[in-house]
Amino acid sequence: MKQFEYVRPASVAEAVAAAARPGAAYLAAGTNLLDLMKGGVSRPDRLVDITHLDGLDRIERLADGSLRIGALVSNADLAHDAEFARCYPAVAEALLSGASAQLRNAATVGGNLLQRTRCAYFYDTASRCNKREAGSGCDARGGENRTHAVLGWSESCIATHPSDFCVPLVALDAIVEIEGRAGRREIALDDLHRLPGETPARETALEPGDLIVAVRLPPAAREFAAHARYLKVRERTSYAFAVVSAAAALRIENGRIRDVRLALGGVAARPWRARAAEDLLKGATPAKDVFREAARRALADAKPSGDNAFKIELARRIVVRALTLAAAGTPARIPALPASPLASTSGAIHA
Amino acid sequence: MNHSISLTVNGARRDFVLDDVRVTLLDLLRERLHLTGTKKGCDRGQCGACTILVDGKRINSCLALAISHDGADILTIEGVARGDQLHPLQAAFIAHDGFQCGFCTPGQIMSAIGMMREGQAGDDPERIRECMSGNLCRCGAYAGIVDAVREAQAGMDESNQRRSA
Amino acid sequence: MPELNLTSAPAHLRHGSNIGQPLTRRDGVLKVKGQATYAADNHPPGMLFAVMAVSSIARGRVTSLDIAAAKRHPGVVDVMTPDHKPPLAVDPEVKTNPFVFRMEVLQSNEVRYANQPIAVVIAETLEAATEGAVLLAPRYEALPALVGLDAGESYVPPVVGVGNPTENHRGDVEAGLASAEKQIDATYETPPQYHNAMEPHAIVAHWDGDHLSIDMPTQGLMLSLARIAELFGIAHDKIHIRSPFLGGGFGSKGLMAGPPTLGIMAAKLVGKPVKLVLRREQMFGPVGHRAPTRQRLRIGADGEGRLTAIDHHARTVSSTFDDFYEPAADASHTLYAAPAIRTSHDAVRVNTGTPLFMRAPGEATGSLALESAIDEMAWACGLDPLAFRLKNYAEVEPITGRPFSSKALRACYEQGAARFGWAQRVREPRQMRDDAGLLVGWGMGTATFPALMFQAEARAVIRRDGSGAMEIGAHDMGQGAWTALAQIAADAVGLDIDRVDFKAGTSDLPDAGIAGGSAHTATAGAAIHSAGAAVIAKLADLATGDERSPLFGAGNAGVIARDGKLIRRDDASRSESYADILSRAGLVEVEARGTGAPNPAAMQDYAMHAHGAVFAEVKVDPELGQVRVARMVGAFAAGRIVNPHLVRSQLYGGMIWGLSFALHEEAITDRRSGRIMNANLAEYHIPVNADVPPLDVITVEEHDPHVNALGIKGVGEIGITGSAGAVANAVWHATGVRVRRFPIKIEELLTDL
Incomplete structure (x- = not known):
């Protein structure tokens, strides 16, 4: 790990000023940043430690019915907040399906949003990677890319965003509060992560010094609590990144889908909101056929970026399954294996 | 540049000067405080061998900068038993053969203590398996680990009940 | 290494004999308290940290290293490279016996696989050594890498596994297949796998003059010692290796590999104790792995579901510079009673570290292919998989009869x-x-x-205080040698397990051979058993030849050892304790050695x-x-x-x-x-x-x-x-x-x- 200057600011304003300098990076829990620094993928000159800042670790219910989650709230504290899990069950389930209990205890909400891709060529500093080093090329294209992007990728970059948490958040129109050199602003989470295009090194809408201070769920987000699921296909039962994942949230009134939110994970450089599918579903009666059509629409623009054509079919299927499970109703308690398709392995077997 | 930090490690306050800000909690414990019970299996948060409790919560000490945890209260495997008196989990790990080579064991035990404090798993073996999945065991002692956790938990519940009765 | 304080578990079962009892691990308390000392837990005074820089190309050569940049980093003490390293006594490329594998110890700038060590940075802190290795920023001249099972021209290796013939056959396979009513012709592929013991390979090496002190996990203390002695040109008795606990081995810690050798070289270079621990990613290269295989199985069965032939061919890989061949097809030798069996292997060379034994080498890969094919054949024959296997149950070993x-x-x-x-x-x-x-x-x-069974030796002692000792340089990788071998030892000397001082895990003890091939308990156990019998025989000689003993005249075979006493076989009421026998004979202790082979x-x-x-x-x-x-x-x-x-x-x-x-x-x-x-x-x-x-x-x-x-x-x-x-x-x-x-x-x- 490169030597760096360690800065512990006393206020958010001080933090922003300290982090605006070139080569600076924010340190929260460090569960992703330290991993990247140990691998030589990130080599910051200066770490601005925000973990001692006051006021960023609160979960607050606002007067308008929004929920404001401080950027330093840990993934575990958020997921285990009973009120939060009741109102936003798919988000809690997504959180609990990510990483391990140890990592969830440390990792923060803000850090989760900004975690970097798991693309092996991004991590392997001997490989060419346009994300790590602009203009160097992409060795993932034509390489071992079975788990890479099928939506929104470019010739420059086929990496995916690895977050589980972001998938239901994007579905629920989460808003990101940012403190920057020009003061506070907010953007939709859906606008935080950029698609690679020609400039995959530019991953987010953040400017130098920008600090995510909170994530807000708007009042409408809680209206889906009765029919919301996150589902994640993995290569081992736990402690694995998603091959593909989906968050589905429905508002069902009188047997019809009054409102719907749908997003996919593991398929693109950002959590992928499936608005065309949502449009189709609005007003429909929940049923397999319409779910399948929604899945078709959600993946209409998908194309393989390598040996990963199966992910398109898998993504369609997970959309159908997530919608089906959401329509069936949020379980009373988060399943023993959160977000796992194999969560409900009951005893009886039928020939 | 040197930084003075203080930590409470296994109940004792330790003040020291950190000559390198890159030192992780894991390397601080192992290489500077010579508390080598906490193990380094991957150094990247992918195996759980370095699990310790920080302010009562289990984390991977390999991905925690020591300097950022100035003032923290740390519990490592060395602080779990009271002298010769093993913690119920330690005794249960022995009774159920919850390890073979023993290298992941300190991390497993610290993780299990953290899990019991979190109170999410209860006695459900499936939830215990899920909640202990952040600790890899290459020897494959998982069955014994789950049995040990259940037994220790049951024993501790019982003694808590006795105490409150 | 502090004295090991092994404890028996509380309240274990005991029914007179130790063997067969489900004792809990005697090293259990140490392990659950974090007090079991693994190699990397040692920290001798003045110790420096060594970190390897490894190659990011798979084939070619290193053309430059920025040694100055590494040395400029505060705390970096030295950088060991092909141009700056202590000499070795022998060429590491020379294979002196089949258990010597070629290793990369900076003998040249050539790169033969990715993650090959190319330099070692030694520093006062782990942080400095780690960053120093990065600052070397190696440059390479790369050649196209050979990758995969079709990397090049295939060839038939001279042997597979450890000296197994490459091809075997019994009966006429082609005739058997031709006569078959049902045929399966299927090809299975298994991937490269890496042992990944939870404990990364590690060494703490300390030279004191020409004495070398080592903490290192090893499954073969004496093999390692012999290899170190050869490489560094020092006598065996100048080397002391401690390996009381391995954090898993699975075959990867069986033979001396390049990285621990580099740790010893680094300690020599700087004249101080050095700790070198592999980073997890460095475990994927220089310390062995299971080679990939592609296995074709052709199986025939008659109308009754009886096998007529098994033809099992395995393609595997070895490195470009050494030979180890996963003997996958040999799995078909022993299980199913086909009248005709043929097994064969070929290989290609690829740019990887040399493959090695990994838990069930050959058996694991071969069994998966064979058991899949047998399952396919059972289905083809319309039989239940178990019924099919029973129908083809081998009453004698099929390949040999x-x-x-x-x-x-x-x-x-x-x-x-x-x-x-x-x-x-x-x-x-x-x-x-x-x-x-x-x-x-x-x-x-x-x-x-x-x-x-391999070879092992043990030394047994009976002391005047009635206690015993058993010494054997055995290895506990997690399988439980500290417990199981001590159980065998206790029975061997007729004592309660708590009365036997069981010593293992260091190179100054009798050679226990290698902990591999699932043979360690059997081999070391046989040596212990035989050493125990020999020391009891000496004790019996003392007693039965002394007319003051109640056992006088019973003859050596006329007594049995139990609970610290020799007892007349024909009259259990006549016995004498070890303590009494030795004190009357005026001896402090008797000792004897035994072997397992x-x-x-x-x-x-x-x-x-x-x-x-x-x-x-x-x-x-x-x-x-x-x-x-x-x-x-x-x-x-x-x-x-x-x-x-x-x-x-x-x-x-x-x-x-x-x-x-x-x-x-x-x-x-x-x-x-x-x-x-x-x-x-x-x-x-x-x-x-x-x-x-x-x-x-x-x-x-x-x-x-x-x-x-x-x-x-x-x-x-x-x-x-x-x-x-x-x-x-x-x-x-x-x-x-x-x-x-x-x-x-x-x-x-x-x-x-």
Whole structure:
């Protein structure tokens, strides 16, 4: 790990000023940043430690019915907040399906949003990677890319965003509060992560010094609590990144889908909101056929970026399954294996 | 540049000067405080061998900068038993053969203590398996680990009940 | 190393004999308190840290290293490179015996595989050494990497495994296939796998003049010592290696490898103790792995479902500079009674570190292919997989015609099937679902592993205070040597286990051979048994030849040793304690040595194998393809069970490796660069707790009078064999999809619409 200057600011304003300098990076829990620094993928000159800042670790219910989650709230504290899990069950389930209990205890909400891709060529500093080093090329294209992007990728970059948490958040129109050199602003989470295009090194809408201070769920987000699921296909039962994942949230009134939110994970450089599918579903009666059509629409623009054509079919299927499970109703308690398709392995077997 | 930090490690306050800000909690414990019970299996948060409790919560000490945890209260495997008196989990790990080579064991035990404090798993073996999945065991002692956790938990519940009765 | 303070578990069972009792681990308290000292836990005064820089190309040469940049980093003491290193006494490229593998110890700038050590940075702190290695910023001249099973011209290696013939045959395979009513011709592929013990390879090396003191995990203390002595040109008695605990070995810590050698060189270079620990990603290269295989099985069966021929060919790889060949096809030698069997191997050379033994080398890979093919044939013949296996049960070893020294496989099948409920199985695939709609499948596999013996020596002592000691440089990798061998020792000297000072794990003790081949308990146990018998014989001579002893005249064979006493065989009321015998003889102690070794005559006459039957239930999401094993039952017959508690754990571990083989483990190599793209534990998947279902192990009673004096066959590796096949066959039974490339992946199983 490169030597760096360690800065512990006393206020958010001080933090922003300290982090605006070139080569600076924010340190929260460090569960992703330290991993990247140990691998030589990130080599910051200066770490601005925000973990001692006051006021960023609160979960607050606002007067308008929004929920404001401080950027330093840990993934575990958020997921285990009973009120939060009741109102936003798919988000809690997504959180609990990510990483391990140890990592969830440390990792923060803000850090989760900004975690970097798991693309092996991004991590392997001997490989060419346009994300790590602009203009160097992409060795993932034509390489071992079975788990890479099928939506929104470019010739420059086929990496995916690895977050589980972001998938239901994007579905629920989460808003990101940012403190920057020009003061506070907010953007939709859906606008935080950029698609690679020609400039995959530019991953987010953040400017130098920008600090995510909170994530807000708007009042409408809680209206889906009765029919919301996150589902994640993995290569081992736990402690694995998603091959593909989906968050589905429905508002069902009188047997019809009054409102719907749908997003996919593991398929693109950002959590992928499936608005065309949502449009189709609005007003429909929940049923397999319409779910399948929604899945078709959600993946209409998908194309393989390598040996990963199966992910398109898998993504369609997970959309159908997530919608089906959401329509069936949020379980009373988060399943023993959160977000796992194999969560409900009951005893009886039928020939 | 040197930084003075203080930590409470296994109940004792330790003040020291950190000559390198890159030192992780894991390397601080192992290489500077010579508390080598906490193990380094991957150094990247992918195996759980370095699990310790920080302010009562289990984390991977390999991905925690020591300097950022100035003032923290740390519990490592060395602080779990009271002298010769093993913690119920330690005794249960022995009774159920919850390890073979023993290298992941300190991390497993610290993780299990953290899990019991979190109170999410209860006695459900499936939830215990899920909640202990952040600790890899290459020897494959998982069955014994789950049995040990259940037994220790049951024993501790019982003694808590006795105490409150 | 502080004195080990081993404790026996509280309130363990005891019925007069130690062997056979389920004692808990005597090193258990140390391990649960974090007090068991692994190599990297040592920190001698003045110790420096060494970190390897490794190659990012797979083939070519290093053209430059920025040594100045590394040295400018505060705390960096020195950089060891091909141009700046202590000399070795012998060329590391020279193979002096089959257990010497070529290693990369900075002998040149040539790069032969990715992750090969190319320099070592030594510094006052770990942080400085780690960054120093990065600052070297190597430049290379790269050549195209040879990658994969089709990397180049294939050739037939002279031997496979450790000296096995490359080809074997019995009967006329082509005729057998031609006459067959049913034929299977299927090709299976298994990936490269890396041992990934939780403890990375590590060494703390300390030179004191020409004395060398080493803390290092090793499965072969004396083999390592001999290799170090040879490399550094020093006498054996100048070297002391401590390896009281290994954080897992699985074959990768059996032979001296390059990285620990570099640690010793670094300590010599700087004249101070040095600790060198591999980073996890560095475990994927210089310390061995299981080579990939492509196996073609052609099997014939007659109209009754009796095998007519098995033709098993395996393609594997070795490195470009040394030879180790996964003997995969040999798995077909022992299990099924085909009148014609042919096994053969070929190989290609690739730019990897040299493959090595990895838990059940050959047996694991070969068994998965064979058990899959047998399952395919059972289906083709319209038979239940168990019925098919019973129909082709081998009463003698098929490839040699030799009788088995013992074989309780039939009992394994019966007991395993009964426990599992196999009789309820529907023969057709894709017939079972659970309440949640998941596909359910049941599969089985036969397990087998040879009962091997190597060479070992032990020293037994009886002391005047009535206690005993047993010394043997044995290795505890987690299998439980501290406990199981101490149990054997206690019985060998007729003492309670707490009265025997059992010493192991250091190189100054008698040579225990290698902890490998599932043979350590048998081999070291035989040496202990024999040393114990020899020391008791000396004691008996003292007593029975002394007219003051109540045992006078009983004759050496007329007494037995128990509970610290010699007792007349024909009159149990006449006995004398060890303490009394020695004190009357005016001796402080008596000692004797004993050896354990294979019995060549028995090996000639008998085929010696452990056996087992594994049954697995899997659940598969029919739409999403994700698989989870729901339960496994394994029934194993492996001769005498020294400690059922530890044996169960070993078998569990093996079964989990089998599960992992079928569903998870795979090193993914970039076809262009030859670099492993998942050289980490996040993406090189080994099972987590949630992957492992309730497991059930049955140890089937088996007495083997031929394998060794104690009748022990070994249980370290057999658990993988059979298990991988059982899981794979269960996936077929669940889905109707026969996957022949492992691990089985999600995309193969997207069946339901």
